[in-house]
Amino acid sequence: MIHKFVEFIPENLEEGIIYITIKYATAVHSCACGCGKEVVTPLSPTDWKLTYDGATITLSPSIGNWNFECKSHYWIINSEVEWADQWSNEMIQEGRTQDRYEKSKYYKKEKSDLGDTHQDSKSEIKEEIKKLNLMMRTLRRMKEYLFSTK
Numbered sequence: 001m002i003h004k005f006v007e008f009i010p011e012n013l014e015e016g017i018i019y020i021t022i023k024y025a026t027a028v029h030s031c032a033c034g035c036g037k038e039v040v041t042p043l044s045p046t047d048w049k050l051t052y053d054g055a056t057i058t059l060s061p062s063i064g065n066w067n068f069e070c071k072s073h074y075w076i077i078n079s080e081v082e083w084a085d086q087w088s089n090e091m092i093q094e095g096r097t098q099d100r101y102e103k104s105k106y107y108k109k110e111k112s113d114l115g116d117t118h119q120d121s122k123s124e125i126k127e128e129i130k131k132l133n134l135m136m137r138t139l140r141r142m143k144e145y146l147f148s149t150k
């Protein structure tokens with residue numbers, strides 16, 4: 001994508017060009033998917049941030065054309081259009097993880113309904129008693145050792 005610093009945004013946008021007007025703090029370009037829709041990105045601390053490194057421009061955050069039929073979503077990084085497919089894949093992944101979490105919660109609940117939790121707490125108590133016994137034995141041995149050396 002080529003950037004052009006202009007005073008006024010032209011009537012007809014050329015594809016592949018991002019027009020930037022500093023005067024009106026706005027960047028305008030024709031949708032990167034080629035659908036021809038006009039994408040207006042106001043530049044402000046609460047809208048888009050434009051970075052110009054002397055050769056290329058970067059816009060952040062990403063451009064999500066949810067209102068267009070194409071619903072395209074991309075970034076303009078160093079004047080290159082980076083499609084945000086990866087991002088939506090991540091979102092799908094996140095959704096799957098959430099699903100797994102819900103499922104495991106569901107199965108845990110089912111297990112406890114079958115009385116497994118009761119069994120678990122029983123063996124947990126047994127484990128605690130074992131630990132206590134071991135501690136007592138260790139203490140007794142320590143006591144014996146201390147008294148025998150004195």
Ligand SMILES: [Zn+2]
Pocket residue numbers: 031032033034035036037065068070071072
């Ligand atoms: Zn489009």
